[in-house]
Amino acid sequence: MITLHRLTKDFPGGVRALDTLDLTIGDGEFFTLLGPSGCGKTTLLRTVAGLETPTSGTIHINDTDVTPLPPGRRDVAMVFQDYALFPHMTVSDNIAHPLRIKKVPRAERATKAADVAHRLSLAELLHRRPAQLSGGQQQRVALARAIACHPTAFLFDEPLSNLDARLRLEARTFLKRLQRELAVTTVFVTHDQAEALALADRIAVMSHGRMIQIGTPADVFQRPATTFVAAFIGSTPMNLLPGRHTDGALHVAGATLPAPTGTPEGDLVYGVRPEYMDVLPQTRPDAFPGTVSVLENLGTSTLVTLENDGTLIQAVVPEGDEPAIGTPAWALPRRSLLYKDGHLLQAPPRKPVYTGTALL
Amino acid sequence: MIRHTVGRLAATVLIAVALAFFTLPMLWLASAPFDAGPAITTSVPEFTLRNFAAILDNPYALGSIRNSLIQGGGAAALVVVLAALAAYALSRVRVPGRDVLLYLLLLLSSVVTGTAAMVPIFELATRLDLIDTHLGVILVVSGGLLPAAIFILKDFMDETPTSYEESARVFGASPLQILRHIVVPLVRPGLATIAVWALASVWGGFLFQFILLRDPDKAPGSVILYTLYTEGGAPRLDLISTFSLLYSLPVVAMYLFVSHRYGFRFHGGIKR
Amino acid sequence: MAPTTSPPGDAAGLGKARAAAFVLPALVLIGVFLVFPALWTIYLGLTDYRLTGLAAADPQVVGLDNYTDALTDPRFLTSLWLTVAYVGGSAVIGQAGLGFTLAWILRGRTGPVRRAVEGVVLLSWILPSTVVGFLWFALLDRDDGTLNALLHTPGLAWLLDHPLLSIIVFNVWRGTAFSMMLYSAALENVPPSHLETARLAGAGVPQQLRDVVLPLIRRHVLTNLLLISLWTFNDFTPFVLTGGGPEGRSEILPVYVYNIALKGGELGAGAAVSFLILLINLIFALAYLRLLRGRRKSLTGPPA
Numbered sequence: 001m002i003t004l005h006r007l008t009k010d011f012p013g014g015v016r017a018l019d020t021l022d023l024t025i026g027d028g029e030f031f032t033l034l035g036p037s038g039c040g041k042t043t044l045l046r047t048v049a050g051l052e053t054p055t056s057g058t059i060h061i062n063d064t065d066v067t068p069l070p071p072g073r074r075d076v077a078m079v080f081q082d083y084a085l086f087p088h089m090t091v092s093d094n095i096a097h098p099l100r101i102k103k104v105p106r107a108e109r110a111t112k113a114a115d116v117a118h119r120l121s122l123a124e125l126l127h128r129r130p131a132q133l134s135g136g137q138q139q140r141v142a143l144a145r146a147i148a149c150h151p152t153a154f155l156f157d158e159p160l161s162n163l164d165a166r167l168r169l170e171a172r173t174f175l176k177r178l179q180r181e182l183a184v185t186t187v188f189v190t191h192d193q194a195e196a197l198a199l200a201d202r203i204a205v206m207s208h209g210r211m212i213q214i215g216t217p218a219d220v221f222q223r224p225a226t227t228f229v230a231a232f233i234g235s236t237p238m239n240l241l242p243g244r245h246t247d248g249a250l251h252v253a254g255a256t257l258p259a260p261t262g263t264p265e266g267d268l269v270y271g272v273r274p275e276y277m278d279v280l281p282q283t284r285p286d287a288f289p290g291t292v293s294v295l296e297n298l299g300t301s302t303l304v305t306l307e308n309d310g311t312l313i314q315a316v317v318p319e320g321d322e323p324a325i326g327t328p329a330w331a332l333p334r335r336s337l338l339y340k341d342g343h344l345l346q347a348p349p350r351k352p353v354y355t356g357t358a359l360l
Numbered sequence: 361m362i363r364h365t366v367g368r369l370a371a372t373v374l375i376a377v378a379l380a381f382f383t384l385p386m387l388w389l390a391s392a393p394f395d396a397g398p399a400i401t402t403s404v405p406e407f408t409l410r411n412f413a414a415i416l417d418n419p420y421a422l423g424s425i426r427n428s429l430i431q432g433g434g435a436a437a438l439v440v441v442l443a444a445l446a447a448y449a450l451s452r453v454r455v456p457g458r459d460v461l462l463y464l465l466l467l468l469s470s471v472v473t474g475t476a477a478m479v480p481i482f483e484l485a486t487r488l489d490l491i492d493t494h495l496g497v498i499l500v501v502s503g504g505l506l507p508a509a510i511f512i513l514k515d516f517m518d519e520t521p522t523s524y525e526e527s528a529r530v531f532g533a534s535p536l537q538i539l540r541h542i543v544v545p546l547v548r549p550g551l552a553t554i555a556v557w558a559l560a561s562v563w564g565g566f567l568f569q570f571i572l573l574r575d576p577d578k579a580p581g582s583v584i585l586y587t588l589y590t591e592g593g594a595p596r597l598d599l600i601s602t603f604s605l606l607y608s609l610p611v612v613a614m615y616l617f618v619s620h621r622y623g624f625r626f627h628g629g630i631k632r
Numbered sequence: 633m634a635p636t637t638s639p640p641g642d643a644a645g646l647g648k649a650r651a652a653a654f655v656l657p658a659l660v661l662i663g664v665f666l667v668f669p670a671l672w673t674i675y676l677g678l679t680d681y682r683l684t685g686l687a688a689a690d691p692q693v694v695g696l697d698n699y700t701d702a703l704t705d706p707r708f709l710t711s712l713w714l715t716v717a718y719v720g721g722s723a724v725i726g727q728a729g730l731g732f733t734l735a736w737i738l739r740g741r742t743g744p745v746r747r748a749v750e751g752v753v754l755l756s757w758i759l760p761s762t763v764v765g766f767l768w769f770a771l772l773d774r775d776d777g778t779l780n781a782l783l784h785t786p787g788l789a790w791l792l793d794h795p796l797l798s799i800i801v802f803n804v805w806r807g808t809a810f811s812m813m814l815y816s817a818a819l820e821n822v823p824p825s826h827l828e829t830a831r832l833a834g835a836g837v838p839q840q841l842r843d844v845v846l847p848l849i850r851r852h853v854l855t856n857l858l859l860i861s862l863w864t865f866n867d868f869t870p871f872v873l874t875g876g877g878p879e880g881r882s883e884i885l886p887v888y889v890y891n892i893a894l895k896g897g898e899l900g901a902g903a904a905v906s907f908l909i910l911l912i913n914l915i916f917a918l919a920y921l922r923l924l925r926g927r928r929k930s931l932t933g934p935p936a
Contacts, residue, residue: 049530051645070645072532084527088545097541098531149531367837371737375749378734382752382805388770388778389763442658449654453646463858465662467913468670470862477906479683479899480672484665503665506658508859515855535646556758564760567868582762595766604763615758624754626814 001027002048002153002185007057009043009209017043019209020057025202028183030176034196035206036232041189042157044206048187049078049155061152072101077146078155081162083138085130091117091141092126098149116144120178136167143178153185160195172198193233197221205229227269227342236274236303239313240339241288243270250338253311255288260338269339276335277315279304279323287330288313292323306331389608392601411602420576420584421603427494428563428580429610434498435505436558440551442502443509448543450510451517452525462514465507482571492575500572501562509554512626516550517543552622556615563611581607670910677904683897691900698904707880708905711888712912715865718800718884719916723864726804728856731811736841739819750812757809765872768802772873791874795882799870807864811856818852819845857920865913885909 002025009018017040025031033041046052048059050071058067066074077098085094093100095116096109104112117123120140130138139159146154160168160175176199179186190196196203197217204214205228213225224230230238243252245265250257252270280287290306290313302322306313306329315331323329338345394407415421450458481500482491490496520543528538544551566582573579576587585607588599618624646654677698681691702708734753738746759767771778774789790798822845830840846853868886870876876883876891883891885905893902 049526051526051529071526071530072534074530076530078527078530080523080527082521082523084521084523086524086542086545088548097528100541101528101531101533101537145531155530374733374737375745378730378749379752382749382756382808384778384782385764385767385771385805386752386755386759388767389759392770438661442661445654446658449646449651453648453651455651463917465666466858466862467910467917468666469662470866470913477669477673478894479681480669480676481665484669484672499661500665503661506662507666510658511855511859529645535650560758560760564762564764566762582760585762585766600766604760604766608759608763611758611760612755615754619754624813625817626810 001025001060001062002187003060004048005058005060007044007047007059008055009040009047009052010055016209018047018054021209021211023204023211023214025185025187027185030179030186030188030199030201032188032190032196032200032203033206034190034193034203034232036191039206040209041191041206043209045078045155045157045187045189048074048153049076050074075152076155077149077151077153078157079142079146079159081158083130083142083159083162085138085141085145087130090127090129091122091133094130094141095122095144095148098145102149112148113144116148117141120144120147135163136171139163139171140174143175147178147182151184153187154179156186156188158190159188161190161192168195175199194235197233205232223337223344224271225344227271227339230271230337230339234273234275236298236314236316238271238273239277241270241272241311241313243268253288253313254290254308255286257286257333257336263338263345264340266340268345269342271337271339272333272335274303274314274316276333277313278332278334279306279315279317279321280330280332281323281327283330284332287332289328289330292325292327292329295322295325304329304331389601389605392597393605395598395601411598412606415599415602415606418584418588418599418603420579420587421581421606423577424579424581424584425607425610427578428582428607430494431497431501431569431580432559432562432611434494435502435562436555438498438502439505439509439558440555443506443513443554444544444547444551445539446506447510447513447517448539451514452522462507462511466511469504469507478567478571481568485572490572492573492578494578496572497562497569497580500568501565502558505558505561509558513547513550513554516547520546549623549625552618553624553626556611556618556624559614560611563607673903674907675903676900677907679900681900681903683894683899685897694900698901699908701901702905702908707883708888710880711883711885714796714882715884717796718803718870719861719864721796722800722803723807723860724857726800727807727811727860727864728853730804731808731813731856732815734808734812735815735819739816753812754809756805757807761869761872764806765869768805768873772798792878795874795878799873799882799884802870802873803864803867806869807860811860814852814856815849818849822848854920858917861916861920862913865909865916 002023004021004023007018007021007023008016010016019040021044033044035041043052047054050066050069050073054067058065060066061074061076086097089097092110092113095113096104099109099112114123114126117126120143122137122140122144125133125137125141130141133141139162142159160171163171172195188196188199197220200217202214202216203220204211205220206212207228213220213229215223220229221233224233224238227240230240241253243250245251245259245263245268248259250259250263250268250270257270283289288306288308290308290311292304293307293312294303294305296303296305298316299319301316301318304315304317304323306315313331317323393411394409395411450462455461485491485496485500488496490499524542524546525538528542533541563580564582565580566586569580569583573583576584581603585600585603588596588603615624676691678693678695679691680694680697682688734749738749756764772790774780774787774792777790779790780786780788826844826848827840830844835843866886867884868890870882870884871887871890874882876887886909889902889905889909892898892905
């Protein structure tokens, strides 16, 4: 269990990288820190590792206050973005290096390294140097090194970002399975929302040193707490359309929609995911009108962009249902969210609608 | 295409000229020692090995090479160890005024190794009881070599990604372990290069050694070389050329060994 | 990629105390055998200290007399000019220029040609200075020199007729290795794609060098020029070849210092000139820093 209490980190020059963070990460939980670069996620990870010293606040790992402890005494293992495999050591020596530091006898180290390597399908590569390995193999060696020392927690700093797209998917599945098996508390930093959704038990979306939203992938995907999160999560970004609530109706981008009860009057932002839109060939008052301007093939579906007086509206349609470019079309929202001043209005959650499209 | 061909031709000509330019002065070293009657001109020798026998008869020749080994090796070891420690710390911990300090020391080092500081250095060595000792030579020359060595090694250290050290640190490695397990192996080409550079500087050095050592039994080869004159003051070319060759071999051997084993480079960047 | 090589914020967790302990041994050695003699030299520069005679036993502080004497001595000014020509010709143009040219031509080449060139260039640098002195003596000798034999110019006294040129060429021969090695390493770090982009845009070699290579190796150029200028400025080896002569025509400053301090016995005056050399070196260093450091980016932000 990792507990942060009012954790703050100021860099010289007045940049507040972490802003009074409170957080508890449960035993065995796969916790992901997600955010754009510069949001403080890596700083937070490095602070938990002990590589950065917080300006104030505390970090507990399993009820021990580790804030004053040096990195080596916190019983955590970290995998770096560039893997930090030592180029002058063989795979075996790399994996065994943490054990060498812990003064484990040489023979025992080698056995242990071989065990872990075997488990990660690296057995054939034990005597190679990192330079002789593919990116995926290097990544697994870095994992093996982290596993070999049986830490209380894994800290991952974008360990998949240096892999090419296909390999990244494989590595992602592998990592998730491994973490389930080992049941070790894991903190995983990424700027890739799909990775976060796929891997995490819980996600914290960070911006400017604060946690904007903490929740399960489903929470964060379905009910983004702010427009920032809404825009950040989802492989196709959510439509965030400016609108106005007057006379009991919502006026958004040429459509008139019923307002949920309790919606305040005035300017709002209407959010709807492209996946939760149907494209119709004929007009409807509660659908957004527009002209089909771009079609993007997503494989099993197509992303349709409608243009209406400078406003762009995107919808995902199943393969075969694409409208023709240049024709008028109407996008009908099935499920939407309302934001006032950037924050989600706490309307009662609507019943999820089965869409046929995977959430990712 | 024409531009390309002209370029290649120019490059080839330049390489040939450079080869000739750098080889020419060394030819004498290859011919004279084996010549029965060496002159200053490089010529096809009237082959003999008698000169080598003659130099071995000189009471100080072999001993002086041993002295050079002690002084050069000692200074190289001292410079490498101290410069590596200092360069590492300076590269990794931010100290205000660090760069200014380094540049200042560098400036001082080049001036002080000059002739004007001879008297203070002699006085200093006398008071520290270092005259006529190998240690005296080692300490004095190391002091002069250290700033440049730190300066060059710091560049190597700066180019080493810090994630290696951070990774080791998260696994509990102490700073000395990090230095031993990771940093030293990574910058080994730099350390080896500095060792050769330091050894070569001391090996050819004359002034300090001449001033600090009175006892010819302690004198290094570079000083002994200047004693190989006839009583009339004319250089004994047979002995000088032969001893020059013998005296050059150890440094050349060390260079070959180091460059083969570790690579020889004055600037960092890691071969992964 | 995160900039892993940029600001190193104590990655190894040394801490100030341990860092100080790492630096201390080197600093002590430098302090005792470098800074202390240097300060002593500066003090001597203010006295009339002599090698022999009355002033040797009881030197008097004479203030800035040595400095005014030196600065008004035409011999010093000639020597200064010679030194500038020597440093400019042999270090900046010769060593750095030839070193870079060789590194540029040899980059991407492998095999015996590269090994041969690197081998001889490095050999001329690694050979002991004392040995090298004799080698060049043999090459340039008036009566039996190899060069005269090769050029069929018997009796041409290179060291007497062209003393400055001789020591300049000598120093280029002696010191090019350092520049070549440094630039070779630097050029390895220039991504080929940058050069290719420039070539596709139609840039010739000079434009590639100016627009692509130089900006990328700026720091190496600075380091190189700084070190070789300093070393050349204080290089005493030419003394072996010409002894500063004839008639002072190759009397560069280190030789001038030797001649007045040890030969002439005026230690105080020699020390003063040494300090002047230090100041001139400082001007050189500052000039390089200004020229080459102009566009240094500040990478002090927090990591992502």
